[in-house]
Amino acid sequence: MVLLTDDMDFGSVLLVVIGRWFWRYRSEFAPFTTALFTLVTGMILHAAYPTWWPTVLILTGVIAWALAFFGRWVNLTRPIERGYAAATVLLIGGWLAAAAALDPFTPPLPAVLGIGGFLFAIPWWAHRRRRARVRVERTLNAWPEIAEAIGLAGSRIQSAVVDLWGWRARIALARGQTVEEAIGKLPAIESGLGTRRGAARIQPIPERANRLELRIIETDPHADAIGWPGPSATSITQPIELGVFEDGSPVLVSLLRRHALVGGVAGSGKSGGVNVVMGNLSACPDVIVWGIDLKRGMELLPWASCLDRIATTPREAETLLRDAVAVLDARAATLAQRGERTWEPSSEAPALIVLIDEYAELVDDAPGAVRYADSIARRGRAPATTLIAATQRPSQKAMGNSAVRSQMDVRISFRVRERRDVDLILGQGMHKAGWHADALNAPGKFLISAPEHDIPRRARTYLLEDETVRHAAGRHAPRRPALDPVSETAVEDSSDDMAEEPETVRQHDRKTAQEIAEGALHAALHDAPDEGVSVPQLMEATGMSRPWVYWRLNQLDTQGKVRQVSRGRWRGVESDSP
Numbered sequence: 335m336v337l338l339t340d341d342m343d344f345g346s347v348l349l350v351v352i353g354r355w356f357w358r359y360r361s362e363f364a365p366f367t368t369a370l371f372t373l374v375t376g377m378i379l380h381a382a383y384p385t386w387w388p389t390v391l392i393l394t395g396v397i398a399w400a401l402a403f404f405g406r407w408v409n410l411t412r413p414i415e416r417g418y419a420a421a422t423v424l425l426i427g428g429w430l431a432a433a434a435a436l437d438p439f440t441p442p443l444p445a446v447l448g449i450g451g452f453l454f455a456i457p458w459w460a461h462r463r464r465r466a467r468v469r470v471e472r473t474l475n476a477w478p479e480i481a482e483a484i485g486l487a488g489s490r491i492q493s494a495v496v497d498l499w500g501w502r503a504r505i506a507l508a509r510g511q512t513v514e515e516a517i518g519k520l521p522a523i524e525s526g527l528g529t530r531r532g533a534a535r536i537q538p539i540p541e542r543a544n545r546l547e548l549r550i551i552e553t554d555p556h557a558d559a560i561g562w563p564g565p566s567a568t569s570i571t572q573p574i575e576l577g578v579f580e581d582g583s584p585v586l587v588s589l590l591r592r593h594a595l596v597g598g599v600a601g602s603g604k605s606g607g608v609n610v611v612m613g614n615l616s617a618c619p620d621v622i623v624w625g626i627d628l629k630r631g632m633e634l635l636p637w638a639s640c641l642d643r644i645a646t647t648p649r650e651a652e653t654l655l656r657d658a659v660a661v662l663d664a665r666a667a668t669l670a671q672r673g674e675r676t677w678e679p680s681s682e683a684p685a686l687i688v689l690i691d692e693y694a695e696l697v698d699d700a701p702g703a704v705r706y707a708d709s710i711a712r713r714g715r716a717p718a719t720t721l722i723a724a725t726q727r728p729s730q731k732a733m734g735n736s737a738v739r740s741q742m743d744v745r746i747s748f749r750v751r752e753r754r755d756v757d758l759i760l761g762q763g764m765h766k767a768g769w770h771a772d773a774l775n776a777p778g779k780f781l782i783s784a785p786e787h788d789i790p791r792r793a794r795t796y797l798l799e800d801e802t803v804r805h806a807a808g809r810h811a812p813r814r815p816a817l818d819p820v821s822e823t824a825v826e827d828s829s830d831d832m833a834e835e836p837e838t839v840r841q842h843d844r845k846t847a848q849e850i851a852e853g854a855l856h857a858a859l860h861d862a863p864d865e866g867v868s869v870p871q872l873m874e875a876t877g878m879s880r881p882w883v884y885w886r887l888n889q890l891d892t893q894g895k896v897r898q899v900s901r902g903r904w905r906g907v908e909s910d911s912p
């Protein structure tokens with residue numbers, strides 16, 4: 335608001351008003367200002383440096399390339415944003431080079447600038463994150479007035495970040511104001527900011543009593559399935575991001591030297607959770623994952639190319655766990671020799687995680703395996719040999735009457751049917767303490783109890799579509815580490831101890847993920863109908879990436895074991911036995 339008095343010059347007032355208006359809407363005007371700036375620069379270049387056009391062109395190419403490939407560093411997080419930025423630079427740079435060489439007003443240059451500028455402005459105006467940022471900036475500018483009105487006068491906004499679900503700001507309170515006071519004023523803050531009811535949350539910042547984080551949730555993060563943004567960790571020493579809490583903050587949990595238990599009824603999202611864990615672990619070159627999936631590999635097979643080993647039969651499962659105990663023992667002995675306490679994971683000496691889908695089936699079908707699991711649960715932390723077990727209902731019987739459940743450091747509960755199942759998964763007395771996993775109302779929603787998560791907060795896992803799993807597995811597979819020599823020798827010795835068993839059984843026990851995929855490929859090609867199977871179907875059946883399927887098809891084709899029936903469709907040749 336501008337106050338007019340008699341001694342003021344109307345012209346300068348008008349200028350101030352227009353100036354302020356332009357400043358307020360500078361983001362919306364950005365395409366026009368950019369076009370104007372480009373035109374003026376073009377005129378200067380043409381008048382003073384007309385021979386510079388090749389330099390301008392080269393610079394344009396370099397900047398566009400850098401934005402397209404490294405735009406993430408300047409907060410262009412999505413490929414479409416990087417593409418837009420690179421295309422804009424190409425348009426402006428290309429136009430400037432032409433303007434320098436010819437003249438900015440040579441047809442069709444003015445038309446190109448006008449029409450091109452307008453077309454490029456449309457995505458800019460429509461961009462959701464930009465609009466959200468501008469809206470938040472305007473709100474924050476008004477904070478001093480709002481703070482005054484709600485009784486937090488003198489508090490200042492120090493920084494603000496806009497994210498997918500809304501925005502968060504760090505606020506410095508004025509002298510004498512407390513975080514508790516601010517929490518008491520939440521309804522007033524929501525009213526002052528004009529948000530919906532219940533949209534504001536306040537979290538104290540432990541290091542400073544006069545700082546807080548204000549979180550405004552504009553869209554409910556749990557309203558729809560949340561797509562996986564990609565791995566959050568590049569090392570097992572970093573926490574992995576499983577999903578988001580109701581307030582939009584990420585669920586981060588460390589799995590290093592920790593056993594994890596995942597429970598919930600059928601269809602509650604356990605396998606989805608396991609997918610997120612695999613998506614992250616497979617991106618870490620300092621951890622090896624061995625999988626046990628007694629549902630004939632249905633859940634873990636898509637990750638086969640990233641699993642160092644996979645067991646799909648009770649016998650294989652028992653051997654795998656026995657070998658994991660051998661690894662643990664060998665590592666413990668090495669640590670004792672070196673006078674060290676813990677195994678520090680690296681790509682040369684990776685941590686070992688045994689991921690067991692449907693633990694109850696293991697107990698039922700391979701009761702001999704339970705003592706190995708028990709041993710890992712009790713002794714595996716220091717040698718970085720740990721378990722992640724998923725099961726519907728971890729009753730004492732389902733856990734094989736062992737100590738495995740009590741050793742679980744991270745507990746994740748998806749929806750359960752009965753209240754007492756909450757206590758089974760999360761621990762005795764947890765339902766009473768407010769952990770109501772029986773009230774979770776959609777697949778993928780969960781409660782997590784871990785050293786860094788000690789209050790019940792609803793969260794939802796990211797959802798990985800089948801295609802995302804295939805893509806991630808294909809991308810991460812080439813970077814998977816191998817077992818370190820100490821562990822590898824332990825596994826070999828452990829197999830030698832079973833020498834009295836027939837060779838065929840031992841080989842079967844050590845079947846690798848690759849071999850399982852190979853078997854699935856042969857079966858799919860062999861059972862193919864007359865019109866053959868497509869490459870995507872083979873990818874689905876084997877859980878392997880497109881390049882792997884093509885590579886194998888080529889080899890089998892050369893050996894005369896497969897035949898291309900039509901474009902992209904293949905079939906096994908009769909004599910080929912699986």
Ligand SMILES: Nc1ncnc2c1ncn2[C@@H]1O[C@H](COP(=O)(O)OP(=O)(O)OP(=O)(O)O)[C@@H](O)[C@H]1O
Pocket residue numbers: 558559560598599600601602603604605606607726777778779794795796797
């Ligand atoms: N985070 C999620 N967001 C949205 N939908 C999800 C999520 N996780 C799982 N779902 C949906 O719920 C369905 C069941 O999930 P999932 O197979 O993971 O359950 P489960 O607990 O492993 O079941 P089962 O024990 O039968 O294997 C899936 O088809 C999927 O579409």
